[in-house]
Amino acid sequence: MAGHSDAVPFVDLEDLRIQTRSPVHSYTNGTDTGGSTTESHEKDQFLSDGQRRINYIIAYNTAKEDEEDTIVRRKERWEFLENLKGKGLELEPELQQVEELEEIENEAGGKTIFIKIHVPWDTMLHFAEVLKFKKPVDPKDIEDESAYERVVKMLTRNLDPRFIKPEPMFFRAPFSMERQYDFIVGSKEKFFTPAERSRVVHEILERAGYDSQDKTKFGIDHMIANKSFAAAFPLHDGPYHYDWEGGKPMNDRSLLYEDWAKPGSFYRKQPLNAIRRYFGEKIGLYFAWLGSYTLMLLFPAVIGLLIFLGGWGHIRFDAVSADICNANNPGNFTMCPQCSGRCPYWLLSSSCVYAKLTHIFDNRATVAFALIMSLWATMFCEVWKRRQNQIDYDWDLFGFEEQEENCRHQYEVKASENDKRTNPVTKELEVYMALTKRFPRIMAAGMAILFMICLVLASVIAIIIYRIAIKVTIAAVSENIISSNASLITSCTASLLSLVVIMLLQILYDKIATGLTDFELHRTDTEYEDAYTVKMYLFAFVNYYSASFYIAFVKGKLPGNPSDYGKIFGYRQEECDPAGCLQELFINIAIVMCGKQFFNNFMEIFVPKALNIWRSRIGRAEEEDSGDTYDQWERDYNLGSLGPQGLFKEYLEMTIQFGFITIFAAAFPLAPLFALINNIMEIRVDAYKFVTQLRRPYAAKAQDIGAWYGILVTVGNIAVLTNAFIIAFTSEFVPREVYRARHDSLSGYIDYSLSSFNTLNFETIRGEKGPNDANDDYPVEKGSPYYAQYFNQTVTVCRYRGFYKGPNPPYDYTPEYWTLLAWKLVFVLLFEHIVFAIKFALDYVIPDMPEHVKNTIKRESYLAQKALHDKYLQKRETEPSTSTEMANPV
Incomplete structure (x- = not known):
């Protein structure tokens, strides 16, 4: 199953539950990195402070630009970057005015310039609610391995536990700040996946404008198209080759490479959860x-x-x-x-x-x-x-x-x-x-x-x-x-x-x-x-x-x-x-x-x-x-x-x-x-x-x-x-089976399927006078330049494919042709009716939703109702009674 293979190590559920007692926004565990610490990954995964992880890169090259175009592009870039900061992203370098951007470009000497982007915790919380990210609320207690997954297990080899490890499964709900106490946070670094972080940045990049006078000018794609930027992409998690001698923890990219992308891993099942989290x-x-x-x-x-x-x-x-x-x-x-x-x-x-x-x-x-x-x-x-x-x-x-x-x-x-x-x-x-x-x-x-x-x-x-x-x-x-x-x-x-x-x-x-x-x-x-x-x-x-x-x-x-x-x-x-x-x-x-x-x-x-x-x-x-x-x-x-x-x-x-x-x-x-x-x-x-x-x-x-x-x-x-x-x-x-039914074998079928033709009756071609004309293009008598090299005598009758009368005219279809045509049409009708009947039966019999998925959805709905009811009872116990007697009707 998708949920049984992943790139995140197993986490103890009890540890996760303890940390949900504090609100998400007040969670503190050092500086917000949006990932792991520098000890786990290379330093170029972080901004210059070594703490905030780089989630996205936008790059541009100032080479091959004329003076007028350079000024226009520089202003567009500066306004675009200012809009990104206004929407909650953190950039490096921090630019306060367009002159700073000009200075950086001049110092770069026409080389490619990279702007590194980090999504801070507060911005992620906001967009998690806006984009309706679903987050864990309770451990899943239903076995949900399907027949398909059991077949996969039989035909493929399990993932290498050194790389892709199992993870706990949860019931999930759309994230909401109002319900922050209900979510299992676990650790701040793992609460939002790399894929979710890159999606948030992309959403902002696609909606940020670069010309306040023209609302049609917006989005990173437009800026790449007009050469203001050269590229925009999330940063890979480091090199894909694992340094076995170094002994450092593997990054997500190397995990995927070792147990999925490596050519020698073709016999292993795919780590779909890890793929989803990364891509x-x-x-x-x-x-x-x-x-x-x-x-x-x-x-x-x-x-x-x-x-x-x-x-x-x-x-x-x-x-x-x-x-x-x-x-x-x-x-x-x-x-x-x-x-x-x-x-x-x-x-x-x-x-x-x-x-x-x-x-x-x-x-x-x-x-x-x-x-x-x-x-x-x-x-x-x-x-x-x-x-x-x-x-x-x-x-x-x-x-x-x-x-x-x-x-x-x-x-x-x-x-x-x-x-x-x-x-x-x-x-x-x-x-x-x-x-x-x-x-x-x-x-x-x-x-x-x-x-x-x-x-x-x-x-x-x-x-x-x-x-x-x-x-x-x-x-x-x-x-x-x-x-x-x-x-x-x-x-x-x-x-x-x-x-x-x-x-x-x-x-x-x-x-x-x-x-x-x-x-x-x-x-x-x-x-x-x-x-x-x-x-x-x-x-x-x-x-x-x-x-x-x-x-x-x-x-x-x-x-x-x-x-x-x-x-x-x-x-x-x-x-x-x-x-x-x-x-x-x-x-x-x-x-x-x-x-x-x-x-x-x-x-x-x-x-x-x-x-x-x-x-x-x-x-x-x-x-x-x-x-x-x-x-x-x-x-x-x-x-x-x-x-x-x-x-x-x-x-x-x-x-x-x-x-x-x-x-x-x-x-x-x-x-x-x-x-x-x-x-x-x-x-x-x-x-x-x-x-x-x-x-x-x-x-x-x-x-x-x-x-x-x-x-x-x-x-x-x-x-x-x-x-x-x-x-x-x-x-x-069809012709073979009809012939077989009549003769109990296919001996003589070729003679049966070929018609005969008198060579004196070839069609007139190239404007010649007639079929018996001496200049006719077909070989009729010995000595013709087109005479076949295999024969030592004049060819008077030749054979051709089809069911025609012959060898002399009229060359109409034989009754056998119409008989075979009828059998062919009967075969088409029988074949398509039988197949379509079975196809529709299969479509009707096989349910679209696996039974265990239906049960899991029902279980999730039940737990949601139970949580609301428990919350109501808890509120009744903590608040003083405010009941009033119903007024008597007049």
């Missing part, structure tokens, strides 16, 4: 979700691997691939040219490799796997919903979005002052922009999104044309080893090209989506992030999946016949291999999914690490030249930044992966295995990145994973339909 609830929720997702992948990964191995081992017993690979019959069938004009005839046996590859992924077990994955998607969403509710209670997140989240300052400033409403929750008057006024903004953003999606579709069409053109070119090559692998080469190169286009368009759209979401003017950060998420995912869905949808549902579906081929934009449509299109879909998914994951992991680790090493060397060189020390804030400043969108890219990467393993489960049973391997590394890669390679992000709070949950549910429902259609229309499952 905040939002990042803690992400790692909790990623851990649950990875654990749930274990089951489909094993099933998919067994299906793959079973298909591989069953190849030698497969009658279809045996027939195709038989060089005598039907492997010696002469197949019609794969392109118009320059392609030769070819032998069916050249598709032997594709037939074997297809059988591995296209067999009876694949249907069962698609069914399992469709249900698995629902099970994962239900398990996470329960897990999230448990975490929400443990971390006091229930009702955060409805009751606690404040309006975005950008919304308050840009909304009309004349438009106000009474908040339905707080009953306080607040600035409000009606939907009718925001609607034009939303519509304009929607049109821009539609344009970008059309741009993606245009790129997909370009890749389709590339596929057609390159396949024609390769198939016409005289080298047999190249022309016979035209489909494989085309699929691989087109998939790689698609991956490159996907990455480039994603970068472009990211910038556009950010501007559009800003333009829409959302009230809270949650609304803003949800809107941004929906925009980006809509684009990513089309961007990442469109090529796979083309292969699965468009390619080879209406190819026509050699007398009248189907066309796409005037080009002859690609045809599927006689063994089917499923192997091409598998290749495309494998390249795009695995290639994307490899690229993202490379970008997340090696690029930031290389940049950090470079910046660190420059910083160390400057310090050596000046004779100064390389302090913690300078080391942190040289690290990378999480970025304005925070965890969005992490969630998007995993959600796209979730789509690949569910939407196209029938085509790639190994996808969950690759996803599991990637995610085991992803957890530690992200942990390593957050602990060692990034500046410490401010501790944002969140109640859930936002719009991502709704996206996951939607993708799970889409997966049911896509898998049904892939099995019915892309794979050969």
Whole structure:
């Protein structure tokens, strides 16, 4: 459970209870440090007095500024810093007037200047009440380990007790100065977590103005954007490498590194409470979700691997691939040219490799796997919903979005002052922009999104044309080893090209989506992030999946016949291999999914690490030249930044992966295995990145994973339909089973699935006079420049994929085509009805809230009522009786 793993040593409950007898504001234990003493941590964690802990850093560089700009920026900085002090923060250096700031900048000689910020105790108490921080009021006396946590214990190793130790659990309540006697303080240093302190500072930084004449000029983000400041970040707790020889106590950062972020700790469970305290609830929720997702992948990964191995081992017993690979019959069938004009005839046996590859992924077990994955998607969403509710209670997140989240300052400033409403929750008057006024903004953003999606579709069409053109070119090559692998080469190169286009368009759209979401003017950060998420995912869905949808549902579906081929934009449509299109879909998914994951992991680790090493060397060189020390804030400043969108890219990467393993489960049973391997590394890669390679992000709070949950549910429902259609229309499952039912085996299935065509009836192309014209581009008689090298006689009949009458016209569909189409539709209806019925049953049967969480909430409510009643009785005992007799009625 989240509450059983933490970075704070166990504290005796009796000691905690003793210290609650005095009011919080009168608690004294030496100077307020907001953390530990200097003996426990390095000196550069504190202000110059060695007592007050540094909670936040803001930095700026005066280099490369012209004289006029320097004066403007200096005044803005000075006013901003004065406003910070006015809101209760303590800064170092203390600046009394703008001239002092000018003097400091001149002495710095253009180097980076750091302003260190400390949140004093009184300010923390005030904002703890304003931001409704929940604090302990009573020890928790209910066992709340869930079935999920018992599974985690079985599959992972417990945390190393040297680093992450258990902590006592408490019932909590929103902090209030009026109820200060009711809270368990413990120690002043630990009462407020580092995450809470950084959240308070960030809240103040985001609302402080820097131009008293213009109220729209406010917030640290604006000042970073206009280059007044270079960065703002909470300070890391010191180096992440622990000095084992020194023997000093470990800081929170080194605790997380040793038992979580270290690559060798991949088999240990995650210390979610320690992550939450150090990085905040939002990042803690992400790692909790990623851990649950990875654990749930274990089951489909094993099933998919067994299906793959079973298909591989069953190849030698497969009658279809045996027939195709038989060089005598039907492997010696002469197949019609794969392109118009320059392609030769070819032998069916050249598709032997594709037939074997297809059988591995296209067999009876694949249907069962698609069914399992469709249900698995629902099970994962239900398990996470329960897990999230448990975490929400443990971390006091229930009702955060409805009751606690404040309006975005950008919304308050840009909304009309004349438009106000009474908040339905707080009953306080607040600035409000009606939907009718925001609607034009939303519509304009929607049109821009539609344009970008059309741009993606245009790129997909370009890749389709590339596929057609390159396949024609390769198939016409005289080298047999190249022309016979035209489909494989085309699929691989087109998939790689698609991956490159996907990455480039994603970068472009990211910038556009950010501007559009800003333009829409959302009230809270949650609304803003949800809107941004929906925009980006809509684009990513089309961007990442469109090529796979083309292969699965468009390619080879209406190819026509050699007398009248189907066309796409005037080009002859690609045809599927006689063994089917499923192997091409598998290749495309494998390249795009695995290639994307490899690229993202490379970008997340090696690029930031290389940049950090470079910046660190420059910083160390400057310090050596000046004779100064390389302090913690300078080391942190040289690290990378999480970025304005925070965890969005992490969630998007995993959600796209979730789509690949569910939407196209029938085509790639190994996808969950690759996803599991990637995610085991992803957890530690992200942990390593957050602990060692990034500046410490401010501790944002969140109640859930936002719009991502709704996206996951939607993708799970889409997966049911896509898998049904892939099995019915892309794979050969239905035709094979119909044939098997009639003949008790698949021997002769290939002959059954191929049509015959008289070569004298090829369609007229390139404006020629007719099919019998001597200049016709198709090889008709011996001596033609396009004559296939395999044959010593004129080809009069060739075979092609489909159920058409032949070999002579009319080339209409056979009755068998309509019979198979009916069976395919029946299969789709049965599959989706059965799966949706089971999904809805699971959704109904599995409760959203774990039973022990319900009991804990009831217990907490009971204790709150009991405390009020005890307080009332205590008051009655201490105060004299003031009862009066009721007056008699007149």
